[in-house]
Amino acid sequence: MRARSDPSHPTPIPADGPLHAHLVLSSRFENIEIAERALIDLCEDAGFSGDDSYWIVTALREATANAIRHGNKQDPEKTVIIDFRVHSGEVRIRVEDQGEGFDLDTVPDPTDPGYLLRPSGRGIFYMRQFMTRVEFSRAPGGGTVVEMTRRLGAETRSSINEE
Amino acid sequence: MKSEIRDVDDVRIIELSGKITIGSGDVKLRELVDGSLEEGQNNILIDLAGVTAIDSSGIGEMVACYTTVTKRGGQLKLLRLSPKINDILHVTQLITVFDVLDNVQEGLAAFK
Numbered sequence: 001m002r003a004r005s006d007p008s009h010p011t012p013i014p015a016d017g018p019l020h021a022h023l024v025l026s027s028r029f030e031n032i033e034i035a036e037r038a039l040i041d042l043c044e045d046a047g048f049s050g051d052d053s054y055w056i057v058t059a060l061r062e063a064t065a066n067a068i069r070h071g072n073k074q075d076p077e078k079t080v081i082i083d084f085r086v087h088s089g090e091v092r093i094r095v096e097d098q099g100e101g102f103d104l105d106t107v108p109d110p111t112d113p114g115y116l117l118r119p120s121g122r123g124i125f126y127m128r129q130f131m132t133r134v135e136f137s138r139a140p141g142g143g144t145v146v147e148m149t150r151r152l153g154a155e156t157r158s159s160i161n162e163e
Numbered sequence: 164m165k166s167e168i169r170d171v172d173d174v175r176i177i178e179l180s181g182k183i184t185i186g187s188g189d190v191k192l193r194e195l196v197d198g199s200l201e202e203g204q205n206n207i208l209i210d211l212a213g214v215t216a217i218d219s220s221g222i223g224e225m226v227a228c229y230t231t232v233t234k235r236g237g238q239l240k241l242l243r244l245s246p247k248i249n250d251i252l253h254v255t256q257l258i259t260v261f262d263v264l265d266n267v268q269e270g271l272a273a274f275k
Contacts, residue, residue, distance in 0.1 A: 017237035029186030054216075054247060061218050064187045111256045119227035122255060130256045 071097025164188035180213025183221030205237025
């Protein structure tokens with residue numbers, strides 16, 4: 001496990017607000033708990049509601065788990081780089097792995113009846129349900145970068161679905 | 164994740180608490196259900212009242228357990244969802260797959 005500040009990281013989210021965190025974690029599932037704890041602390045400092053914090057943390061867990069499992073193939077020598085930033089009533093999360101990237105178009109909709117009983121493939125769906133915006137890109141080294149934003153007070157899609 | 168097991172008539176009630184998440188809770192859930200089947204307990208009621216979070220791996224394992232139990236001729240049902248877990252089952256549309264009961268009496272009756 002490693003968690004440290006890394007001001008030399010090549011593509012950090014600008015730390016122009018007082019609430020910013022940067023983590024570098026080795027690719028072990030137990031390190032998801034460290035990322036979660038750091039984000040919960042930041043959410044508490046920012047005065048987020050319990051609902052906002054819950055869904056933001058849920059999305060973070062998915063992005064980090066995907067980076068560890070699918071990106072870095074659980075190789076503990078590879079790292080997952082995570083940035084959190086709170087700015088102008090929204091939280092931004094950036095998660096980068098050291099994998100080989102993937103084709104987003106090959107990821108099926110897990111709510112499609114043909115895929116509903118599949119035991120995997122819901123991670124990106126979770127992120128998109130619980131965050132306002134989710135975007136994927138390739139890191140300079142070839143890995144995957146996911147950037148997610150949630151506007152504070154935004155309804156989750158689950159709330160919308162229940163109306 | 165913590166668990167407690169009890170049998171009422173021919174129903175195995177598995178009471179879970181904490182987080183059903185990747186690398187720990189999901190594996191434990193699989194072990195609990197596999198263990199029940201090995202003991203001949205094919206009717207399984209999973210009590211989620213104490214579960215605070217379930218990630219996509221946890222929900223995936225729940226689906227895998229459902230499929231395994233059904234193939235064995237048994238039934239797997241869910242009991243007492245918290246509002247957040249209920250939200251997750253709705254957005255994933257798995258609420259259409261699982262039979263969800265509100266209390267133990269209803270849960271036990273659903274197997275008869």
